Amino acid sequence: MKLLGIKKFLKIYYLGNKYGIEADMEYKTDFYFMLIRLIFTTLMVFGMVELFFINTEELNGWTKQDFYLITAVFMLTKSVFELLLIGITEIPGDIKNGYFDRSLLKPINLFSEYTSRGRSAYVLPNVFAYMCILIYALKLGGRLNIALLIYSIIITCIFYFAVLLFIISLNFFANFQANFTDLFREIMEFGRIPPSFYGKNIQIFFTFIFPVFSSAGIVFLVQKGEIPAYLLINIGIVILAFLYFSLKFWHYSIRRYTSASN
Amino acid sequence: MRTKKYFEIFKINLMSSASYQLESFNWFIVASISTLLSIVLFRTAVSNNAFTNYTEESITLYIVLSLVLNRIMDWYFSWSVHVAVAEGSIATVLIKPYKYQLTPLIEEIAHKVLPTIPYFLILAVFILAFNVKISLSPLNLFYGLISLVLATILRILITYVLSSLSFFIVRTNSVIWFYEWVSAILSGRAFPLDILPKVFLETLKFTPFPYTYFFTISFFIGNIPKNFNFVLFFVTQIFWIILTFFIAKFLWKKGIKKYEIVGN
Numbered sequence: 142m143k144l145l146g147i148k149k150f151l152k153i154y155y156l157g158n159k160y161g162i163e164a165d166m167e168y169k170t171d172f173y174f175m176l177i178r179l180i181f182t183t184l185m186v187f188g189m190v191e192l193f194f195i196n197t198e199e200l201n202g203w204t205k206q207d208f209y210l211i212t213a214v215f216m217l218t219k220s221v222f223e224l225l226l227i228g229i230t231e232i233p234g235d236i237k238n239g240y241f242d243r244s245l246l247k248p249i250n251l252f253s254e255y256t257s258r259g260r261s262a263y264v265l266p267n268v269f270a271y272m273c274i275l276i277y278a279l280k281l282g283g284r285l286n287i288a289l290l291i292y293s294i295i296i297t298c299i300f301y302f303a304v305l306l307f308i309i310s311l312n313f314f315a316n317f318q319a320n321f322t323d324l325f326r327e328i329m330e331f332g333r334i335p336p337s338f339y340g341k342n343i344q345i346f347f348t349f350i351f352p353v354f355s356s357a358g359i360v361f362l363v364q365k366g367e368i369p370a371y372l373l374i375n376i377g378i379v380i381l382a383f384l385y386f387s388l389k390f391w392h393y394s395i396r397r398y399t400s401a402s403n
Numbered sequence: 404m405r406t407k408k409y410f411e412i413f414k415i416n417l418m419s420s421a422s423y424q425l426e427s428f429n430w431f432i433v434a435s436i437s438t439l440l441s442i443v444l445f446r447t448a449v450s451n452n453a454f455t456n457y458t459e460e461s462i463t464l465y466i467v468l469s470l471v472l473n474r475i476m477d478w479y480f481s482w483s484v485h486v487a488v489a490e491g492s493i494a495t496v497l498i499k500p501y502k503y504q505l506t507p508l509i510e511e512i513a514h515k516v517l518p519t520i521p522y523f524l525i526l527a528v529f530i531l532a533f534n535v536k537i538s539l540s541p542l543n544l545f546y547g548l549i550s551l552v553l554a555t556i557l558r559i560l561i562t563y564v565l566s567s568l569s570f571f572i573v574r575t576n577s578v579i580w581f582y583e584w585v586s587a588i589l590s591g592r593a594f595p596l597d598i599l600p601k602v603f604l605e606t607l608k609f610t611p612f613p614y615t616y617f618f619t620i621s622f623f624i625g626n627i628p629k630n631f632n633f634v635l636f637f638v639t640q641i642f643w644i645i646l647t648f649f650i651a652k653f654l655w656k657k658g659i660k661k662y663e664i665v666g667n
Contacts, residue, residue: 174577178584185588192598193453200451320429327433330440338447 153249154257158265165262175263183270186212187277203335207361209278210285214293215333215357217271222298223264228255229305230322233312242400289360292373296380297356301329303384306391313394332356352376408501409509416513427518435525438470442533445594454598460535461624462595467529468620469592474519475551476558476615477592480507484566485575494664504655507566508559538625546633547622553640554615560644561586561611563651570658591617597626611643 166172190212194205203211232255235241244254279285308321336344336358347353348368355376362368420427445462448454454462484507487493496503530537565582568575587593589612596604596617607613618636621627 168572168574170572171574171577174581178577178581181581181585193448195453195600196455197448197451197453200447200453320426324429324433324436327436330437334440334444338443 149249150253150257153253157257161258162262162265172262175261176266179263179266179270183274186216186274201335201337203337206278206281206283207335209274209281210283211335211357211361212333213271213275213278214285214290214360217268217275218294218297218356219329220264220267220271221294222301224268226256226298226302227264228258229302229309231255231258232309233320233322236312236398239400241398284364286360286364289363289373292377293355293357293360296352296377299384300352300355300380303380303387307383307387310387310391310394313398329353329356332358336362349376349379352379355380405501409505412506412509413513416510417516420514420517428521431518431521431525434470434473434522438466438525438529441466441594442529446533456597456626457595460533461626463529463533464535464537464624465595465620465626467526467535468623469616471522471526472551472616472619473592474515474522476555476619478508478511478559478562480511481562481565481569481575481579483507483510485569485579488569488662489573491664493662497659504563539623540625543622543625543627547619549637550614550619550622550640553637553644554619557611557640557644557647558615560647560651564647564654567651567654567658570654570662586612586615589613590615591620595620595626597621608639611647614640614643 165175190205190208193200193208198204200208229252232241235244244251247254275285304325305322308325311321331339331343331347332353332355336348336354339347344354348359348362349372352359354362359368359373359376363370363373442463445454445457445466446459449457449459449462457465484493487496487507493503496506529535561582565575565579568578572578589596589607589610591613592615596607596613604613614636
């Protein structure tokens, strides 16, 4: 597989998304409902956080500002991943339906091909909506180290990609009807809630072994001085190990792929 | 004769559901995780006095019951009707010697039966794990069961209204998503409605949403105000059922008349 030049990739990525959004906008009623849902979802975040803090100043040491921040960082990370890399989740469907060959035969890198596929018009406004919540939280007096935020977004996107790639690779061995990518997405939701809400064992597991808290919680634990900053490097190494193992497994699995169709 | 045909449809779909056990197990785990997350969040909030009208036990029971009732009350056949209408496959079924309207419902019932059983197990597991004590009076159980039956009928009819929209709108994905999202919040599936400021619940009483999850679960956990008017509650539930039935019937009839398909 040959790696694409970044310029060519960006062009394909831009065109793929442009056509995806245009296709979504063709169905006007559907498109308007999509926007209404986005507005309501964003308002709901505000509503829920306000509701939790009507009668109390803090929950297990987390203030309203912290809550806004952790929610915004988690959702922002998730939506950045969806914007850039979610296309790979289309691979199992293509394997099942026998379309995977088409992608394999294209003269571009397989991951570039999938990640540049047109996605829903919902994804880009989602990123903006969560950025708005983040800005609001900062205006409320919340504190966030931007370098930590960027580091967290990068390592979390790599982590999501690595685990999803592993799950997708399993489809080369058995024709699963079940969608295990949904199961993984649900597990990632553990990162939405502050780590101190869980028991100690769960905190250790989701911080150092299967670092789900990389999506938001860890940033705040470092900021609050509850864990030393150098542990972020350790978590990054764990995630890179996940990526290495997933890529190895992917290459091994793809060699087993055989297709029989017309 | 017709009943036999419907029974055959049910049987075929039941067998199909039994053959995809891994898929059902996957969804079961997904639902259990999301419930566990809600429990962790709301229990912490209650223990920090964020909501004074719930104890840690009652909020846990509310959330776990909403998971189990979700299997009974929520219906998703509007998706299959949408696909059938959009792709035109409905045309071949419409001319068959049975009513198409009932087919997606029967198919979904068949697909629900087996995967619903483990949810009662998870109810027991969560109750034991969080040490929840249940004090359910026979009268509340009776009201709860009647409310559950009526609420399920109401939600089936609402799903028919949504399904009928497929005849009028080319793509209804976002409409259905929007309904499911709004309904989860306004019906009390995601969280109890009485933790919201009072004015919200009073306003919501003019919509069909709280007559599904919120009140039904409140009966089961015994969280009903002393001056609660049961007669008015059931009359309102029946009113929404009748109204939704006529809307669904009207839209479906209009939709079928309007529907046109060209092809082989």
